[in-house]
């Protein structure tokens with residue numbers, strides 16, 4: 066959704082690894098405990114992963130919270146492609162109905178889950194999509210990486226790592242379920 070991520074085949078240079086697989090795992094364990102602490106249990110929680118990499122993160126968090134609290138946690142999927150604000154004309158919008166989240170969000174305390182928080186436009190779209198499915202009691206945001214540069218008044222309640230970045234840098238989150246590797250990289254656009 067961002068200017069950088071919309072570029073076709075940008076030249077990039079790797080600047081370093083920000084998180085290893087074990088660091089991602091430890092961070093998710095901490096975030097799962099934070100969610101449980103904030104909600105005083107897990108009865109009303111619903112985790113909703115934003116496609117694509119928010120989905121496996123939400124699933125992993127759901128498994129961790131279920132183990133901590135010994136109760137099932139509803140975990141669903143939100144596809145925001147229908148709601149993106151860069152598809153501004155009706156013609157450009159995909160002619161598909163919003164897909165099912167997987168459980169009824171009405172009255173629930175929803176935690177939206179994504180891998181990177183940057184401008185905030187993905188989350189704005191996700192809120193639109195979420196409220197088309199029902200009326201949650203509350204909505205919080207969890208992101209593995211907050212890299213700054215917000216363009217909207219959006220902030221995360223649960224943050225894995227805050228990484229100050231320049232606009233020429235990109236955070237690349239790689240997850241086994243999608244990328245067949247597990248790490249977080251900092252890369253830079255080169256001219």
Ligand SMILES: O=P(O)(O)OC[C@H]1O[C@H](OP(=O)(O)OP(=O)(O)O)[C@H](O)[C@@H]1O
Pocket residue numbers: 066067070115116117118179180181182183184185186187188
């Ligand atoms: O705060 P924003 O500026 O909206 O940027 C954050 C979004 O960018 C990435 O998704 P991307 O659109 O690159 O799609 P992907 O998940 O398919 O990689 C990332 O997964 C976040 O969803």
Ligand SMILES: O=c1cc[nH]c(=O)[nH]1
Pocket residue numbers: 067069070181183212234235236237238
């Ligand atoms: O750096 C960024 C910005 C948006 N989305 C990403 O995945 N990384």
